Amino acid sequence: MGNKQTTFTDEQLEAYQDCTFFTRKEILRLHSRYRELAPHLVPLDYTNNPDIRVPLTLIVTMPELKVCQGPSEGRHCWRLDCRLTVCLCWQENPFRDRIVETFSEDGQGNLTFNDFVDMFSALCETSPRELKTIYAFKIYDYNRDNFICKEDLEKTLNKLTKGELTPEEVALVCDKAIEEADLDADNKLSFADFENMISKAPDFLSNFHVRI
């Protein structure tokens, strides 16, 4: 991390700070994180905005997490500077594929650095509820039709419970969920329904973020 000077120009850093909830240091840190994912792909020099994408498989596995675990077993935090560790809590998240897909510009899960920063900015602690709601909706909307329909719900539910519910139970739960939240009775959740439901949820904000 000793080569801050060449990674980004000052304007770039300022621009990133304007566009995200991160500080300068954190952006640099994110870059080094990003670079560690695929050292052969990602250049150190980002001053001319190279158009590079890191594929989904690499991001989802985040291999260097395991390398950095070190002696303290089971710890998915890695230390970047004296003050902060980055706890991505990534490996355990059942939705990680989906998150990456949502934030990738091509929808396939290939992230450019911009997408990468975008992802963590939206998921960080300080981002507002509205923004999080939008992205959460996107994440749970598997088939990208701008509605959360039953199939999406089933997928979510199976990921949440690791498929331990019987199909009947899954169907029941999905029906109930739609019945509860669906305000316009079209049997699927539009964004308005979702927003209305989430805005009342007590622990959406506290749960829906990834620390960096």
Place this chain on the structure above:
Amino acid sequence: MPPKRKNDTAIKVEDVGMDVDAVLDSGSEEEARRRTKNRRIKPQRKAKQVSDDEEEEEEDEAPKKRGRKKKPKPQDSDEDDEEDKRSVKSKGSKVSRKKAQKDDSDEESEEDRGKRKKGGAVSKKEKEEQNKDKKGNPKERRRDSKGGDKDKKKKNGKLSSSSDSGESDEDSLSEGELAALKEQVEEKKKLIATLRNKPWRMKRRLVLLKEAQEFVEKFEGALGKGRGRKLYAFKVMMTKKFIKFKRDFENFKTACIPWERKIKEVESHFGSSVASYFIFLRWMYGVNLVLFGLMFGLVVLPEVLMGLPYGSIPRKTVPREEQDSAMDFSVLFDFGGYCKYSILFYGYYNNSPTIGVLKFRLPLSYLLVGVGIFGYSLMVVVRMMARNANEGGDGADEGEFTFSWKMFTSWDYLIGNPETADNKYASITTSFKESIVDEQENQKDENIHLRRFLRVLANLMILCCLGGSGYLIYYAVKRSQEFSKMDPDDLSWLQKNEVEIVMSLLGLVCPPLFETIAELEKYHPRIALKWQLGRIFALFLGNLYTFLFALFDEVTAKLESEKIIKNATEWGLNEYYANYSSFYNTTNVPPPNVDPADVVRGPCWETAVGIEFVKLTVSDIQVTYLTILIGDFLRAVTVRFLNYCWCWDLEAGFPSYAEFDISGNVLGLIFNQGMIWMGAFYAPGLVGLNVLRLLTSMYYQCWAVMACNVPHERVFKASRSNNFYMGLLLLVLFLSLLPVVYTIMTLSPSFDCGPFSGQDKMYDVVMETIEKDLPAFIGNIFTYATNPGLIMPAVLLMVLALYYLNTTSKGYQQANLDLKKKMQMARDEEKNRRNNKDSTNQVMKDLEDLLPNKSLVPPPTEEEPPPPDVVTEKGSKSPKTKPGSATKGVNLQKEVSLAASNPRGPVTRAPGPRGGPPGNTRGPQPGPGRGRGAPPRK
């Protein structure tokens, strides 16, 4: 206005998605309307049942559009093309196009005028907006085409062209233009400030940011003339600097928050609920740090620096008879000896009205700090509560969204430990199963009488426990008073510390007992937790107050003995003066020359109370730490190492590892804080002690929880109870405020110790200051202010204000309820209509009766047959439409579906049984009777 809002949200959602193809920064209404026009493409492509109703509504908003709507859409796309060409052209020849561009925009605005029938001349502002639109449109297309570098070039060209036109505007700066420009600049600035909140792709954000910045930079200088110009530039520079400074300050502030890493580590292992305890602990530490600063800076430090040194006056000296044992550890450990006569306690402080060269009014400062601690704590707690209330959901009814909340918000994104994650999966699964069971047998009443009986029995038992513990404490305190009258040498350590031991033991034994009793009641775990918390709270509170009452008895006894000693001392002094003056025959009597250690002194009840509280706190710390050491650490060690040679699996079986007891720990913290608040007035050192305690317990508990605890099997929610805890804290604060204020206002301070000695009441210090040291008019004001004639109206006014606020809040509540009811009704009606076509609306019913028999006619014929190309289009475009699909297709689709004027929306699936179970909702449904009834928005 609803349509606009709707569009905004639609934009938001779609923007995030892959298929982003539009949207400018939010602008004026015209712009929005224009957008609406473009936007209409979208819903129809995506979800076919975009309600025509809604569209109609929008049209009502802008009725003039209707005529244009009827026109085939191609015109629209033509327009787009035209604009495209235009932008290309402008790219080609930047400067020279300026004039033509203006013409173009005039043309366009003329069109607009025709459409909108605005009448009147086109204002400059509109022109500006046209420019902007132009600016935006290429961008839209660019986003669609997704070209890389080409885009950039295009953009640059476009940017310069627009700025050129701007410069041309600059040449003839009229008032209107100036205002418009200013407005635009402000808009851009706003955009820069809020950019990070926009759900856009980073690339787009960066581009927009750059654009906006350049724009602002370019035109900022143009605003204002002459001197104003300079001033403006200066102002701009200052705001820039200020923003930079603010950003740095924010960075610094986040760097200053301690233990962030530790807490994150805990969080990733145990989930957010355990972490919430540590965050609470940290917050408490912050509050105590401020209290400590107040106490230390305004009371302790001045006394140490400027007050009389130790041994100069009786109250600052250990009495002769205690001096031999004053350094013994056992005495010091009980806060006797040198501890008792130190700055830690009330008695040490001198009552001289001012001390040192600075003439610091210590007694006044002491009183004000004592009260200020409460004031500050109240303020902080209430503010925190308000913030929590804002943050947490606005309190929908529990159970309204049980399943959806579980579905969408139950995963804790912070969990990073496989074991915790497994537990979380399990707990989510069980909670789903529980809810399912609840739902299935909603009201299955098995022997309700037995249940009720058991609950009453449990409550009775718990009441007995509470009463018993209260009596035990009272008894112990009484006994300790008797002990204190005896010679301290005869007493064992046990006898001396009886009260503290009893209280700590009760706190240790009773909660598990309550939990066992609560098993009888068979409440839902969350309700059970609430009950449990309430009971423990009652226990602690009861104990504390019993302790206080017993203490009051002691204080009154001490006051009696003090009176005797005081009289004796006064009598002795009088005798001395009389003898001295008669002996030497002089009125100039020097004070008696006695060593301060030998002076007879009163019991000083304030210090005694302070010592009690300090002892209580210390024993609390001891018990807590020992419990962690034994209950968690030793248990973990035993389980871990004995497991190799034991007959059953210790880890999975009986003792297992301990879980972190969040509620118990939080309550312990709250009560500890209550004791601090109560005792701080009589023992200024207590706050410092508490800061130390919190500091150590942060590290100690962090270590303990990481080393010896296992994640919860049932990870229950913490955030909801957050304000519950804060509420408890507030209650404790209030309850600890009562005795302190009571003693300040009613009891008379000791005559020979503490800053208020010699006064009749403690608050007399304030009166004295007002009367003697402040200018006379302030005293007058004060007397007026304390006049009942003024206080009564003030109280009345406050009552009126309360009443008014209460009424308005009730009104809002009522409105809320009404709206909710309305929504519910709309929903039900919709559902009814959908399920069995049995509308509650009579007119609709009649209308439906007029329709041909549904069972005989297949649905497609019932509705007007949609144009075939729509169906095919839809078929090919499953909801999985890939991003960036050709805009042409969209346009086509839009025009087609608009041309088809059937209100029911096109059919997309094979005719099937109507009103079947809402099972297969794959793909859009056929429209309901008359499209979507109530839009979701209010």
